[in-house]
Amino acid sequence: MTFEHIISSKRLEGFLRHLAEEGVGGVEPLAKGTTSLVFTGVLGGRKVVIKLQRPDSPRSNFEKEAELTKIASTFGVTPPIIGLGEFEGLPYLIREFAEGEPILFADVEKEHLFRIVEKTALLDRLGIDHGQIQGGKHIIIGEDVYLIDFEKAGFRKPNNLTSAMAMIFIGENAISKRVREKFGLDEKFREEMKDALRHYKRTGSLSRLLSLLSGL
Numbered sequence: 001m002t003f004e005h006i007i008s009s010k011r012l013e014g015f016l017r018h019l020a021e022e023g024v025g026g027v028e029p030l031a032k033g034t035t036s037l038v039f040t041g042v043l044g045g046r047k048v049v050i051k052l053q054r055p056d057s058p059r060s061n062f063e064k065e066a067e068l069t070k071i072a073s074t075f076g077v078t079p080p081i082i083g084l085g086e087f088e089g090l091p092y093l094i095r096e097f098a099e100g101e102p103i104l105f106a107d108v109e110k111e112h113l114f115r116i117v118e119k120t121a122l123l124d125r126l127g128i129d130h131g132q133i134q135g136g137k138h139i140i141i142g143e144d145v146y147l148i149d150f151e152k153a154g155f156r157k158p159n160n161l162t163s164a165m166a167m168i169f170i171g172e173n174a175i176s177k178r179v180r181e182k183f184g185l186d187e188k189f190r191e192e193m194k195d196a197l198r199h200y201k202r203t204g205s206l207s208r209l210l211s212l213l214s215g216l
Contacts (some may be wrong), residue, residue, distance in 0.1 A: 003029055006054055011088065013088050017054060018087050019105050024094065029163060033151050035061045040097060047097035048082060053090045057204065061151075063095070066093045068128055068150040075126065077147050103168075108141060108179055110216050115145035120160040123147065129156045129197020134162040136175050162197050165209070169193045177211070183216050 003012060016027055019041065022117035027041040027050065035058075036051040053062035070093075072078040085094065100106065103116075116139060122131060130136050131152035142145045147160075168179050170190055179185070189212075196208040 003032065006032065006037060007052075011055075015087050016092075017194060018022070022083070022085070024050065032174050033149065035151050041094075042083060043094065043104075044073055046095055048094050049079075049097050049101075050094050051093060052087070052092040055090065062091055065153070066091060067094050067097065068153045068155075069093060069128060070124065072128065072147065072150065075122055077123050077126075077134075078148055078150070088197070098140040098142065098146040098148050100144075101137040101139045103175060104136035106141035108168070108175075108182070110183075110213070112141050112145055113213050113216070114141065114210075116208065117161060117209060119145055119147055120164045123160045124158040127158060127159075128153055130163075131157040131162050132168050133160055134171075135175070136167060139164065162201060165193060165197055171204045185216075 006174055007015075019025075019027055022043075024041040024043045027039050029037070030040050030049070032036040033051070033054075037051055039050040039052070041048050041050055049061075053059065054057070066084060069078060070081050073081045073095060079098050082094045082096060084091070084093050103112075105111075120133070128136065128149055128150075130147065130150065131154065133147070138147055138149050140148055141206075169185070170176065170193060171177065180189075192212055195211075196212050199208045200206060
């Protein structure tokens with residue numbers, strides 16, 4: 001993947017030199033977001049992700065993403081932020097790489113489901129709505145479970161846990177089909193999950209949901 005149509009090669013080379021001065025090596029392009037260019041690299045022996053604001057993106061958008069990522073990382077919802085900086089007027093952030101696979105492709109175990117509940121409920125309590133959970137690409141399953149990419153997140157009425165559980169158990173998609181087949185779930189479980197989510201939305205209590213998952 002190349003970014004030449006978004007950032008000039010001269011500016012990109014300068015950014016790579018800047019990262020090298022900060023101790024980040026082995027930098028490779030990874031993805032293009034709506035507000036950022038994403039790279040991987042190595043810092044202090046650890047794989048990291050570097051997100052640089054796109055030159056064609058409003059500055060305020062990236063700064064909000066960086067702020068929300070930093071808050072989420074403080075509570076373990078997303079991997080730790082290692083640093084925030086600026087290069088030629090473009091802010092960037094560096095965080096640890098989330099090892100694992102997106103839930104869209106991962107083999108989901110029972111322990112992962114509990115971690116997803118924990119992380120999404122915590123994000124709900126922080127008042128941050130991720131905004132992209134339903135796609136299945138932003139929940140990473142590995143030794144831990146992380147939510148990544150807060151480009152479209154915001155301080156608004158959060159819907160993280162209910163979105164995640166609906167995607168995994170209720171909706172008709174590749175993830176729910178795989179999970180239902182693996183755990184032998186029927187329509188009765190689906191209705192019980194809907195009830196548990198209504199209870200959570202009404203009371204904020206996870207008791208019914210955790211009890212339901214414990215029986216898997």
